[in-house]
Amino acid sequence: MTELFIPVPTGSVAAAGQMPPPKRRKPDKAPATPIQSNSRESVSARNNGSTSTAPVYHKQSRKGRTSRLRTAKKNKDLNGAIIKDQEYLDFLEWLKNMGCPRTKLTLAEFSNTGRGMMATKDIKAGEVIVQVPERNLVTMKSLQSTYGARIARFGKKVNSHMIIALHIALLVQAPERSGWLPYLRMLPKKFDTMPVRYPSELLELLPQNAQVHVKKQKAKIEADYNITLDFLQTNADLLTRPLQYEEYEWAWLVVNTRCIYLDAKNQSAADNIALAPMLDFLNHTHDAKTEGAFCTKTKSYQIKTLLPYKKGEQVFINYGPHDNCFILVEYGFVTPNNPYNYVTVDNDFMQLSIPGESAAAKKDKLELLDMAGYHGDYVLHRNDVSFRLLAGMRLRLVNPFNKSSVATQLAIAQWHNVVNGELDQISPENERLVPIHIERLCDEILALAKKNLGILARKKTTFTVMHLQQVWIEARDIILSIIDKIHRKEEL
Numbered sequence: 001m002t003e004l005f006i007p008v009p010t011g012s013v014a015a016a017g018q019m020p021p022p023k024r025r026k027p028d029k030a031p032a033t034p035i036q037s038n039s040r041e042s043v044s045a046r047n048n049g050s051t052s053t054a055p056v057y058h059k060q061s062r063k064g065r066t067s068r069l070r071t072a073k074k075n076k077d078l079n080g081a082i083i084k085d086q087e088y089l090d091f092l093e094w095l096k097n098m099g100c101p102r103t104k105l106t107l108a109e110f111s112n113t114g115r116g117m118m119a120t121k122d123i124k125a126g127e128v129i130v131q132v133p134e135r136n137l138v139t140m141k142s143l144q145s146t147y148g149a150r151i152a153r154f155g156k157k158v159n160s161h162m163i164i165a166l167h168i169a170l171l172v173q174a175p176e177r178s179g180w181l182p183y184l185r186m187l188p189k190k191f192d193t194m195p196v197r198y199p200s201e202l203l204e205l206l207p208q209n210a211q212v213h214v215k216k217q218k219a220k221i222e223a224d225y226n227i228t229l230d231f232l233q234t235n236a237d238l239l240t241r242p243l244q245y246e247e248y249e250w251a252w253l254v255v256n257t258r259c260i261y262l263d264a265k266n267q268s269a270a271d272n273i274a275l276a277p278m279l280d281f282l283n284h285t286h287d288a289k290t291e292g293a294f295c296t297k298t299k300s301y302q303i304k305t306l307l308p309y310k311k312g313e314q315v316f317i318n319y320g321p322h323d324n325c326f327i328l329v330e331y332g333f334v335t336p337n338n339p340y341n342y343v344t345v346d347n348d349f350m351q352l353s354i355p356g357e358s359a360a361a362k363k364d365k366l367e368l369l370d371m372a373g374y375h376g377d378y379v380l381h382r383n384d385v386s387f388r389l390l391a392g393m394r395l396r397l398v399n400p401f402n403k404s405s406v407a408t409q410l411a412i413a414q415w416h417n418v419v420n421g422e423l424d425q426i427s428p429e430n431e432r433l434v435p436i437h438i439e440r441l442c443d444e445i446l447a448l449a450k451k452n453l454g455i456l457a458r459k460k461t462t463f464t465v466m467h468l469q470q471v472w473i474e475a476r477d478i479i480l481s482i483i484d485k486i487h488r489k490e491e492l
């Protein structure tokens, strides 16, 4: 696994520079019953490769979804159906003209992931699988001659996500002129599986932390759009027509889901992202292992796989160690058996009423947790309660709690010692109560999971509904594993 090829999520520093990257979680075991979206129906819509509301640059006479699927079916290989439609052939020709060397990869529809890249021959571990010539990389640097002086005159801060999105949106406005039409035609037509595009009744069925994530992403897109409009006020000559929000959002999501970091070691360098045609057709799996670097000899960006692939298999990269909620919000899909899944219980912890705990005591405890760096980020993994949650719960269970009493001061000192690992417990009674109240938190989430799964079961089956179902089934299974552990009286 290398971070070099991660499409750029809003949640990452490199992409947006606003939201913190997700904290790395301890891997969990796979959920027992993940939903595998492996129906034929799932194939085409998932990656937006052939859906109806095409951006303006898509000629209506081009082959539609049915025709494309028919062709794909005809070319069916071992695990996926090879795509050989005119758009892809034009794209291959364009790649050739741009100096892209041939690869052992071809575009295909896979039953489990939708559109992705298939090995056309056996690939050995250590082989370069994709080379993207420098002239094909869309980066802040490559766009300097077009926008550099304009950005300098504009004077306000812009980031590369914003500028690459603007560039793509402008190419779409005048595709014939740009020379990039064959690539533009291959891009997703819409992003309806991205939660930022969910209707509100589905949005509220996301777990709370994912809803917050979506709101931040939406705010970021809107802010970037507004700055872009500002920029265009004095650069209207770039436009073919006024730039609509929908157009910009689409281009922004293209960047978000397809750009890569050129230098993973320096991920805070927000401007070091690139759109890399061809490389961006590779799908994600958490166990893909690749390495990437710019090769000065070939003047291209190369990806090497560290794993072998057999002819007909899908070739993957790894977008990073993300749980399904994060993947859903940033990329619009979920993966089965994701070892990074977890459940956040921050809200439930804050709302939990503890017998004998006054409102003032609760406030003092939360302040203390904050000062000690233990406020929030309370998570449950499969069979594992985070240390932060245990720490928070232990303090909540110090009752009575009166800051000015000696007994409370002693309990606080003991709590610090437990947190620092110098003491095992505050008291046997405190330790006895911890699993009881963790189970109460679990019951809250379980009830929510059941409620939401009930609502989802009554909805028409769409990818979005299936994604949400998977997220809640996984949450429920994590919770059940913890309850089971508590009932078996195992150490948390």
Ligand SMILES: C[S@@+](CC[C@H](N)C(=O)[O-])C[C@H]1O[C@@H](n2cnc3c(N)ncnc32)[C@H](O)[C@@H]1O
Residues within 6 Å of the ligand: 007, 046, 047, 048, 049, 112, 113, 114, 115, 116, 188, 257, 258, 280, 281, 282, 283, 284, 285, 330, 331, 332, 333, 334, 335
């Ligand atoms: C970099 S693109 C990969 C190519 C894309 N599938 C396409 O057809 O253009 C990232 C997007 O691919 C899809 N994707 C990537 N990995 C996936 C997976 N394991 N399962 C389902 N969809 C996946 C998601 O729609 C994601 O936003």
